[in-house]
Amino acid sequence: MDPRVRVGSVELAGPVMAASGTAGYGAELAPYMDLSELGAIVTKSLAAFEWPGNPAPRVAPAGRGMLNAVGLQGPGVEHWLDHTLPGLVATGASVVASIWGRSVDDYRQASRLLADAPRQVVAVEVNLSCPNLEGRSAIFGHDAELSAEVVAATEACARPRWAKLSANTDRIIDVAAAVAAAGAEAVTCINTLLGLAYDPQTLRPVLGAGGGGYSGTSIHPVAVRAVHDVHAALPDLPVVAVGGVAEAWDAVEFFLAGASAVQVGTASFADPAAPLRIQRELLSWAAERGITGMADVAALP
Numbered sequence: 001m002d003p004r005v006r007v008g009s010v011e012l013a014g015p016v017m018a019a020s021g022t023a024g025y026g027a028e029l030a031p032y033m034d035l036s037e038l039g040a041i042v043t044k045s046l047a048a049f050e051w052p053g054n055p056a057p058r059v060a061p062a063g064r065g066m067l068n069a070v071g072l073q074g075p076g077v078e079h080w081l082d083h084t085l086p087g088l089v090a091t092g093a094s095v096v097a098s099i100w101g102r103s104v105d106d107y108r109q110a111s112r113l114l115a116d117a118p119r120q121v122v123a124v125e126v127n128l129s130c131p132n133l134e135g136r137s138a139i140f141g142h143d144a145e146l147s148a149e150v151v152a153a154t155e156a157c158a159r160p161r162w163a164k165l166s167a168n169t170d171r172i173i174d175v176a177a178a179v180a181a182a183g184a185e186a187v188t189c190i191n192t193l194l195g196l197a198y199d200p201q202t203l204r205p206v207l208g209a210g211g212g213g214y215s216g217t218s219i220h221p222v223a224v225r226a227v228h229d230v231h232a233a234l235p236d237l238p239v240v241a242v243g244g245v246a247e248a249w250d251a252v253e254f255f256l257a258g259a260s261a262v263q264v265g266t267a268s269f270a271d272p273a274a275p276l277r278i279q280r281e282l283l284s285w286a287a288e289r290g291i292t293g294m295a296d297v298a299a300l301p
Helices: 077-089 104-113 144-153 172-182 217-233 248-257 274-288 294-299
Strands: 005-007 010-012 016-018 040-042 059-062 065-068 095-099 121-127 161-165 186-189 193-195 212-216 239-242 261-264
Touching (some): 040 121, 077 095, 095 104, 104 144, 144 161, 144 172, 161 172, 172 186, 172 217, 212 217, 217 239, 239 248, 248 294, 261 274, 274 294
Parallel strands (some): 016 040, 016 261, 040 095, 095 121, 121 161, 161 186, 239 261
Antiparallel strands (some): 005 010, 059 065, 065 212, 193 212
C-alpha cells in the first residue's frame, strides 16, 4: 500500500492532514505522534498582522459537535516564520500555511510574507470562510467574484494555493469554479457551519461572540455532499476534504466522494493523536481490500 497522495502538484507522504485551527501553529501535536508520517500539518489561519481574536468563552460543546468563535487570533505571519515554523520543520512535517484577511489587500500582504518560506511549506490554504470588509457579502467564500479576487491576490506566495470553501452558501460550486480560474490548484471543502447555542443557566449564548462555527461528527454528511458536488461538477479540480472525520470510514466516504486527501480537525480535541490513528486505520482498510493507492478508492463503486 503506497500511502502517498497528490493534491495537484503537491505530493504528500500520507492521505491525512491535521486541519487548520485544530493543530496550532507549530509542533504542538508532536508529543502525541510522528508528524512526518502525516500528509501535512495545516496551520491555524494567520494574517499579515497580529490579531487578538474574540472575547471568551471561545469554545463550547454542542450536541455531538463543538462551537467555536476564537476569532482568528494569531501572532501574524512574520512572527510565525521567525519563531514557530522552525520547530515544526524540525519534526520533519510537511506544512500547509493557512492565511486569512479582512480585505483582499490583507490576503495579498500575507501571501507576500510567505514568498521566502522554507520548502517544507508545500502549499498555502487560503481561508475564504472569513468575515470581510469589502461590502459585497458577509463572508468572502459566499461571493464567487470576491473569492476569485482573493485567490488572484495571493499569487505572490510562490507555491500552490488551496482555497478553503464554505458550505454556508448554495453557491459553493460557483465559488469553486471561480477560484480555480483565478489560480487555486485545489479547494478544501468545508469549513465550519454557522451555529448558535444558549446556556441553560444564563439563558445567553454560550460563546462570548454570540454565534460561532459548528464542527465535529454532526457536520460530516454535509461535508461529504459538498465534496461530492464539487468533484462531480469540476472533476479536474482536486478536493481536500474536511468535516467530521473521527474514524477511518469517515475518511473513506470522502475518498468515495472524490477527495484527493482528507483533514482531521475536531477529533483532535478528544484524541490529539487522532490524525495519525485515522491515517493508519485508513491505510489498513485499503490494504485489506487490495487497494494499492488512495486514488483508486473512488473507482470502487
